[in-house]
Amino acid sequence: MLIISSPRCEELLASRTLQLIVMQNRAKSGKNSPKNLDAELDITAGGGLNLWLNEGFTWLVYGVAICTALTLFWLSWVILQQAFPAIQQFGLGFLWGSEWNIGELKFGALPFIYGTLVSSAIALLIAVPVGVSVALVTSEDFIPNWVRSPIAFVVELIAAIPSVIIGLWGIFVLIPFLLPLQQFLFDRFSFIPLFSTAPSGPGLLTSGIVLAIMIVPTIAAISRDVLLVVPKDLRSASMALGSTRWETIFRVLLPSGASGILGASTLALGRALGETMAVTMVIGNSPQINPSLLDLASTIPSVLATQFAEALDPLHIGALMYLSLILFVITLLVNIAAVLLVRVLGHKQG
Amino acid sequence: MTNPSSKLETPESIIAELKKPLPIARTFFTYGMTVLAFALTGLALLPLVEILWSILRQGMPQLSLQSITSLPAPVGVEGPNGFGNAIVGTLIMVGIASAISIPFGLLTGIYLSEFGKNSKTASGIRFITTVLTGIPSVIIGVFAYAVVVVTKIAINNGQIFIGREAVDQGIGVPLPGFLGAIANLFNYDINTLSIGVGGFSALAGGFALSILMLPVVALTTEEALKLVPISQRFASAALGATRFQTTFKIVVSTALSGVTTGILLAVARAAGETAPLVFTALFSDNWPDGLFNPTPSLSVLIYNYANSPFPEQNNLAWTASVVLVSLILLISVASRMVTRRR
Numbered sequence: 001m002l003i004i005s006s007p008r009c010e011e012l013l014a015s016r017t018l019q020l021i022v023m024q025n026r027a028k029s030g031k032n033s034p035k036n037l038d039a040e041l042d043i044t045a046g047g048g049l050n051l052w053l054n055e056g057f058t059w060l061v062y063g064v065a066i067c068t069a070l071t072l073f074w075l076s077w078v079i080l081q082q083a084f085p086a087i088q089q090f091g092l093g094f095l096w097g098s099e100w101n102i103g104e105l106k107f108g109a110l111p112f113i114y115g116t117l118v119s120s121a122i123a124l125l126i127a128v129p130v131g132v133s134v135a136l137v138t139s140e141d142f143i144p145n146w147v148r149s150p151i152a153f154v155v156e157l158i159a160a161i162p163s164v165i166i167g168l169w170g171i172f173v174l175i176p177f178l179l180p181l182q183q184f185l186f187d188r189f190s191f192i193p194l195f196s197t198a199p200s201g202p203g204l205l206t207s208g209i210v211l212a213i214m215i216v217p218t219i220a221a222i223s224r225d226v227l228l229v230v231p232k233d234l235r236s237a238s239m240a241l242g243s244t245r246w247e248t249i250f251r252v253l254l255p256s257g258a259s260g261i262l263g264a265s266t267l268a269l270g271r272a273l274g275e276t277m278a279v280t281m282v283i284g285n286s287p288q289i290n291p292s293l294l295d296l297a298s299t300i301p302s303v304l305a306t307q308f309a310e311a312l313d314p315l316h317i318g319a320l321m322y323l324s325l326i327l328f329v330i331t332l333l334v335n336i337a338a339v340l341l342v343r344v345l346g347h348k349q350g
Numbered sequence: 351m352t353n354p355s356s357k358l359e360t361p362e363s364i365i366a367e368l369k370k371p372l373p374i375a376r377t378f379f380t381y382g383m384t385v386l387a388f389a390l391t392g393l394a395l396l397p398l399v400e401i402l403w404s405i406l407r408q409g410m411p412q413l414s415l416q417s418i419t420s421l422p423a424p425v426g427v428e429g430p431n432g433f434g435n436a437i438v439g440t441l442i443m444v445g446i447a448s449a450i451s452i453p454f455g456l457l458t459g460i461y462l463s464e465f466g467k468n469s470k471t472a473s474g475i476r477f478i479t480t481v482l483t484g485i486p487s488v489i490i491g492v493f494a495y496a497v498v499v500v501t502k503i504a505i506n507n508g509q510i511f512i513g514r515e516a517v518d519q520g521i522g523v524p525l526p527g528f529l530g531a532i533a534n535l536f537n538y539d540i541n542t543l544s545i546g547v548g549g550f551s552a553l554a555g556g557f558a559l560s561i562l563m564l565p566v567v568a569l570t571t572e573e574a575l576k577l578v579p580i581s582q583r584f585a586s587a588a589l590g591a592t593r594f595q596t597t598f599k600i601v602v603s604t605a606l607s608g609v610t611t612g613i614l615l616a617v618a619r620a621a622g623e624t625a626p627l628v629f630t631a632l633f634s635d636n637w638p639d640g641l642f643n644p645t646p647s648l649s650v651l652i653y654n655y656a657n658s659p660f661p662e663q664n665n666l667a668w669t670a671s672v673v674l675v676s677l678i679l680l681i682s683v684a685s686r687m688v689t690r691r692r
Binding site: 050051053054057058060061062064065066067068069071072075078079081082129130131133134136137138142151154155157158160161162163164165166167168169171172173174213216220244245246247249267270271273274275276277281301304305308309320321324327328331332334335336338339 | 372376379380383384386387388390391393394395397398399400401404405408453454455457458460461462464465466472474475477478479480481482484485486487488489490491492493495496497550561564565568592593594595597618621622623624625628629632649652653656657664667668671674675678679682
């Protein structure tokens with residue numbers, strides 16, 4: 001016969017007895033066959049305060065997680081609500097209105113949408129080949145590993161530099177460097193509409209190049225990860241059939257990593273569309289539509305950054321809110337597409 | 351089906367082809383692409399090296415104790431010229447952002463990793479949080495403007511102002527110097543009985559930064575917690591621990607270094623942000639004056655001074671860049687050291 005003296009033991013025994021009773025009741029009700037009883041045993045159940053803390057914590061964590069998710073809906077609701085007066089005032093015509101006159105309270109979004117899309121397109125045209133090259137150089141065995149890793153690290157370091165500093169560099173270093181090049185393009189090719197205006201330094205082309213510098217790390221890092229997980233067998237098979245290294249890259253590696261590279265580019269596009277400070281500092285902030293890439297322009301983020309703090313008229317603020325709603329919707333769609341692309345890829349590999 | 355050995359013999363034509371060197375076009379293609387890939391990689395590295403070099407070359411000469419402890423001098427006035435106020439302002443706003451986002455982010459990460467796991471709710475929350483990381487920072491600034499700046503409530507001499515009228519009430523008690531800036535965080539003046547919430551303020555800027563940090567903290571916490579082996583959770587449960595005890599005493603304490611790294615990376619990101627601050631915290635040439643007044647920050651100072659026509663202000667922008675980049679690198683290095691200690 002056991003002699004139970006310590007109260008701790010008694011407590012244990014009591015809870016154990018309780019569990020047994022619960023088990024018996026369950027067995028009686030016939031929901032569980034006796035064979036499954038051991039699997040049903042809940043050994044984490046404590047007593048009193050601990051159980052209460054546990055319940056409370058579970059609900060707290062659940063509530064906070066829901067709150068985090070609700071932030072996105074709160075954000076959408078607030079921007080929609082703030083833009084509503086302007087939506088009523090201007091309607092859908094706002095999207096293709098090309099005049100932006102604060103004095104006369106005439107507002108149209110087209111110059112900004114044009115500037116945003118064109119500067120991001122230039123950035124993608126430059127950054128995709130460069131980013132994929134970096135990914136190839138740092139994932140293939142062209143050079144020894146001790147050179148590859150620092151290159152990958154240094155390229156990703158640029159993502160840590162604040163965009164306002166890249167803008168500062170753009171103003172004082174990049175623009176003076178690009179101006180002779182732009183002048184050359186204008187002198188020789190001014191019959192092409194793309195280069196038909198005299199360059200002044202800032203403009204669409206400059207901002208596209210700055211954006212490209214900023215999104216290369218995104219494309220390089222993700223594409224590198226994608227290329228590193230392409231199965232070795234595929235590469236070996238291609239090599240065994242007599243392909244050279246670059247034939248293997250173009251016919252085997254890049255096609256099998258295509259969806260990942262596409263996802264990386266989409267993610268980079270999202271970054272480029274929403275990038276604010278660096279673009280604001282080198283685009284010239286002039287709300288106009290001109291086919292020339294050398295001319296000044298303006299993007300949605302840049303007009304928000306330059307005009308929001310000084311906007312006084314409710315209609316002006318409303319128009320800016322309408323613009324942010326447009327940008328929000330575009331970037332939301334691009335980002336969801338990117339997340340889904342990356343997720344589809346993950347499932348394929350998993 | 352003649353002689354079995356003839357099967358192993360390779361036809362003359364194939365032997366000839368194997369002995370031939372690679373056609374000139376294919377050789378050219380191989381070497382050409384290698385050169386092109388390296389050229390493009392060099393092109394990607396060039397701007398980064400140039401940016402770091404420019405920051406050091408243009409910013410270091412003016413960097414001194416005076417420049418990081420004194421106020422910006424008006425243009426043309428001789429005297430101590432610096433951006434101490436912007437450093438304090440950045441620290442205050444990043445502090446507010448951390449105070450809001452770290453508890454929320456941590457708990458969300460714990461939910462995703464420990465409680466929700468692969469349930470539909472958790473997948474939904476994970477998806478929304480991932481989407482939240484991709485929202486442009488300027489949009490988050492607009493959100494903070496609408497939520498905090500415009501809904502300002504001010505009580506001035508017994509009168510209550512709400513909304514835009516309150517923004518127009520320039521209230522606050524300027525206290526001079528470094529100590530005053532820190533001591534006067536809560537703007538309350540007995541003489542005029544004026545107090546305000548919202549408006550262009552450190553609070554609005556900190557709120558915007560917190561929305562920016564929240565998804566980063568949540569997702570990195572989840573990743574860090576997922577690395578803790580499942581057997582440790584089982585062991586804890588087998589000893590009779592509740593989920594709460596397992597989560598805090600086993601999972602979080604094991605993954606603490608990973609969680610800290612995530613938080614530090616989010617802090618580094620917030621410290622460099624400009625777009626959400628330009629029209630929420632605004633800027634000021636004085637020391638930060640309470641949480642409810644326009645507050646300077648390093649990034650907005652760089653933006654303002656980069657566009658300035660005065661060379662001395664442009665130079666100050668470069669010096670501020672040195673300080674900001676050092677601050678961010680310091681945080682990143684700290685996060686690496688935390689990871690290594692494990």
